[in-house]
Amino acid sequence: xxxxxxxxxxxxxxxxxxxxxxxxxxxxxxxxxxxxxxxxxxxxxxxxxxxxxxxxxxxxxxxxxxxxxxxxxxxxxxxxxxxxxxxxxxxxxxxxxxxxxxxxxxxxxxxxxxxxxxxxxxxxxxxxxxxxxxxxxxxxxxxxxxxxxxxxxxxxxxxxxxxxxxxxxxxxxxxxxxxxxxxxxxxxxxxxxxxxxxxxxxxxxxxxxxxxxxxxxxxxxxxxxxxxx
Amino acid sequence: xxxxxxxxxxxxxxxxxxxxxxxxxxxxxxxxxxxxxxxxxxxxxxxxxxxxxxxxxxxxxxxxxxxxxxxxxxxxxxxxxxxxxxxxxxxxxxxxxxxxxxxxxxxxxxxxxxxxxxxxxxxxxxxxxxxxxxxxxxxxxxxxxxxxxxxxxxxxxxxxxxxxxxxxxxxxxxxxxxxxxxxxxxxxxxxxxxxxxxxxxxxxxxxxxxxxxxxxxxxxxxxxxxxxx
DNA sequence: GCAAAAGTGTTTTGTCTACACCCATGA
DNA sequence: TCATGGGTGTAGACAAAACACTTTTGC
Numbered sequence: 001x002x003x004x005x006x007x008x009x010x011x012x013x014x015x016x017x018x019x020x021x022x023x024x025x026x027x028x029x030x031x032x033x034x035x036x037x038x039x040x041x042x043x044x045x046x047x048x049x050x051x052x053x054x055x056x057x058x059x060x061x062x063x064x065x066x067x068x069x070x071x072x073x074x075x076x077x078x079x080x081x082x083x084x085x086x087x088x089x090x091x092x093x094x095x096x097x098x099x100x101x102x103x104x105x106x107x108x109x110x111x112x113x114x115x116x117x118x119x120x121x122x123x124x125x126x127x128x129x130x131x132x133x134x135x136x137x138x139x140x141x142x143x144x145x146x147x148x149x150x151x152x153x154x155x156x157x158x159x160x161x162x163x164x165x166x167x168x169x170x171x172x173x174x175x176x177x178x179x180x181x182x183x184x185x186x187x188x189x190x191x192x193x194x195x196x197x198x199x200x201x202x203x204x205x206x207x208x209x210x211x212x213x214x215x216x217x218x219x220x221x222x223x224x225x226x227x228x229x
Numbered sequence: 230x231x232x233x234x235x236x237x238x239x240x241x242x243x244x245x246x247x248x249x250x251x252x253x254x255x256x257x258x259x260x261x262x263x264x265x266x267x268x269x270x271x272x273x274x275x276x277x278x279x280x281x282x283x284x285x286x287x288x289x290x291x292x293x294x295x296x297x298x299x300x301x302x303x304x305x306x307x308x309x310x311x312x313x314x315x316x317x318x319x320x321x322x323x324x325x326x327x328x329x330x331x332x333x334x335x336x337x338x339x340x341x342x343x344x345x346x347x348x349x350x351x352x353x354x355x356x357x358x359x360x361x362x363x364x365x366x367x368x369x370x371x372x373x374x375x376x377x378x379x380x381x382x383x384x385x386x387x388x389x390x391x392x393x394x395x396x397x398x399x400x401x402x403x404x405x406x407x408x409x410x411x412x413x414x415x416x417x418x419x420x421x422x423x424x425x426x427x428x429x430x431x432x433x434x435x436x437x438x439x440x441x442x443x444x445x446x447x448x449x450x451x452x453x454x455x456x457x458x
Numbered sequence: 459g460c461a462a463a464a465g466t467g468t469t470t471t472g473t474c475t476a477c478a479c480c481c482a483t484g485a
Numbered sequence: 486t487c488a489t490g491g492g493t494g495t496a497g498a499c500a501a502a503a504c505a506c507t508t509t510t511g512c
Contacts, residue, residue, distance in 0.1 A: 003319040005266045009279040011240040013231075014312075014323060037234045050238040057312025057323060081310045081325050083243075083286025091231030094243060094286060096310050164491080181493070182475070204490040205483040393464080410466070411502065433463040434510040464508075471502075481492075 015088075015095040016061040017048040017132065019079065019139035020069070022104035022119060023156040025165065028143075028172050029104070029119040030136055032128070033068070036116075039090045040129040046136070047117070048095070061098040068115055069107055075155035076100040077146075079139055087131050095131075099139040101155035147173055148228060151192060154213040162200050162208040163187070170229060178229070186229060192218045244317075244324040245290040246277040246361065248308065248368035249298070251333035251348060252385040254394065257372075257401050258333070258348040259365055261357070262297070265345075268319045269358040275365070276346070277324070290327040297344055298336055304384035305329040306375075308368055316360050324360075328368040330384035376402055377457060380421060383442040391429050391437040392416070399458060407458070415458060421447045 020031040035045040049064040051057055058078070066072055079097040087095070104119070112118065120126065122140060125133060147153050153169055154161075167183045187193065194214040199207030218226075249260040264274040278293040280286055287307070295301055308326040316324070333348070341347065349355065351369060354362060376382050382398055383390075396412045416422065423443040428436030447455075 003267055006242060006279075006320050006322070009242050010282040012243050012280070013235060013238055014241050014243075038232055050235075051241070051312070051323075053239040053321065054314065056314050057310060060312075078310060081286060081307060083280070083289075083325065085283065085285050091235050092282065093235070094280075096312065162491090179476075180491090181477085184492080185494095186474090201483095205485080206481075206489080206491050207483075208491060391464090408502075408504085409464090410504085413465080414467095415501090430510095434512080435462080435464050435508075436510080437464060459512105461512090462510095464510105466507085467504105469503085471500100473498105473500075475496105475498075477495090479493090481490105483489090483491100485486105485488090 013091065013093045014051040014057065014060075015048050015093050016051060016057060016064055017046040017095050017097045017135060018061060018065050018068075018076075019046060019097060019099040019136055020065070021099065021101050021139070021143065021156065022107065023169055023172060024104055024119070025168060026172065027121045027123075028140075028156075029121050030125065030139075031068075031102075031107070031117055032120055032126075033118075034116045035129055039088075043129050044120075044126045045129045046097075046132045051096075057096050061096070065098075065100055068111075068117070069102065070111060071102060071106055074100050074102055075152055079135070079142060082131055082135065084131070089130075097135045097139070099142060101143075101152060103156065103158060105158065144173055149226060151213060151218055151226075151228065153228070160196060160198070160210040160212050162210060164208060166211070174229075183229070190221075190226065190228070192221070242320065242322045243280040243286065243289075244277050244322050245280060245286060245293055246275040246324050246326045246364060247290060247294050247297075247305075248275060248326060248328040248365055249294070250328065250330050250368070250372065250385065251336065252398055252401060253333055253348070254397060255401065256350045256352075257369075257385075258350050259354065260297075260331075260336070260346055261349055261355075262347075263345045264358055268317075272358050273349075273355045274358045275326075275361045280325075286325050290325070294327075294329055297340075297346070298331065299340060300331060300335055303329050303331055304381055306371075308364070308371060311360055311364065313360070318359075326364045326368070328371060330372075330381060332385065332387060334387065373402055378455060380442060380447055380455075380457065382457070389425060389427070389439040389441050391439060393432075393437055395440070403458075412458070419450075419455065419457070421450070 022029050032044045033047050035041055035043050047064060047068045051060040065074060076098050079099050082095045156169060157165060163184055167178055171178055192214055193211040196210040198210050200210055201207040251258045261273045262276050264270055264272050276293060276297045280289040294303060305327050308328050311324045385398060386394060392413055396407055400407055421443055422440040425439040427439050429439055430436045
């Protein structure tokens with residue numbers, strides 16, 4: 001299969017590691033897991049796995065994520081390749097990090113118990129194995145940057161959400177506070193939301209209208225000029 | 230060396246491929262090489278090589294680049310990991326792409342002859358092996374995006390340059406035209422250039438003042454808010 | 459003196475920011 | 486009726502865009 005001239009070169013184990021973000025209405029959280037193999041067994045870690053011969057690197061990360069969450073059709077993108085010689089004390093492993101956004105309620109308590117996973121706010125990440133903390137830091141930066149120009153934040157919210165929930169999300173991502181009126185005006189002027197005839201009544205007497213992200217409207221825009229705040 | 234539980238996993242050849250950009254005063258160009266091994270021997274390709282056991286992936290890309298150009302202290306950053314199963318017909322190879330910016334005059338005719346390399350404008354890239362064209366497309370997008378907030382464009386210019394050369398560079402990167410007065414005002418207001426007492430006299434009778442990028446001034450800024458156009 | 463590029467300000471337009479009150483409802 | 490969060494407009498500051506003429510100098 002492999003041609004002659006390639007054979008003289010070294011080969012490597014390739015891992016994928018997934019930074020999984022969720023949003024609980026107040027904070028961005030990352031899903032961590034207790035490492036199930038040596039070295040560093042029992043320490044907190046990103047969810048990961050090894051790439052297999054018959055799958056692409058992207059496929060491997062989807063496999064790992066599906067295994068852990070039971071979810072498919074998740075927003076995911078490749079983050080960075082971590083290739084230092086000594087990054088894993090168990091051996092030379094090159095890791096491709098991916099970051100994923102999920103709706104926090106889609107991930108059940110049952111699955112958390114099953115896999116021994118737990119959500120951590122980004123401000124309270126425990127010690128992690130290898131270079132996983134660096135991966136999370138980088139993922140957070142990428143999320144902040146990406147969300148400015150791409151409508152990926154919706155992947156962290158329920159399908160229908162109020163403007164206040166959306167604002168809280170952006171505030172959590174940017175770690176700042178935003179003016180309600182300016183935010184509302186800006187986001188509605190983009191013309192990518194559809195207002196539903198239905199209100200969220202839990203958190204106020206008056207109730208706040210639900211909105212949904214309207215993908216068709218978004219795709220009609222010329223993508224160059226879209227700026228979400 | 231490698232611990233027991235890792236041993237059951239597959240391992241892979243890892244390549245690095247370098248997208249090397251230069252600027253000739255008018256256009257952004259990419260440096261390509263005639264591929265020296267099978268498969269696809271003799272076809273145009275990015276410069277690449279295989280990662281070795283004892284080096285990090287980053288080091289491998291610096292090694293490949295130094296081999297080709299004789300240059301060290303080059304601007305380079307990791308672009309993306311290309312990991313499709315069938316991307317290389319010669320065997321399963323996962324490639325980490327890097328993009329680099331060099332001063333086009335630092336790369337001599339002699340080296341071009343020696344390695345059989347050639348500069349191609351981005352609008353005239355020939356057929357390339359594997360997924361290399363996709364790599365170049367992605368690198369170009371990254372360059373456009375990055376140059377908006379980071380002072381990396383200077384890596385493509387001589388140490389001293391005129392404002393018109395700098396403007397031509399930005400115009401080439403963004404594939405647009407810019408207003409001379411607005412550009413001058415904007416770039417000077419950033420306060421990251423130092424004006425020299427010396428003029429470039431080739432391209433006009435009057436002569437245009439040289440400027441240099443002043444790294445110290447740049448580092449004094451709070452990096453958050455710097456926007457190059 | 460003239461051709462060719464360098465250098466320089468002002469006005470208009472649009473976007474971002476700051477800011478506070480009334481509304482609807484359930485208890 | 487009142488407490489709670491929901492929803493809305495305007496004015497000022499700032500940044501971006503449009504636009505054209507004078508200067509310098511080698512030939």
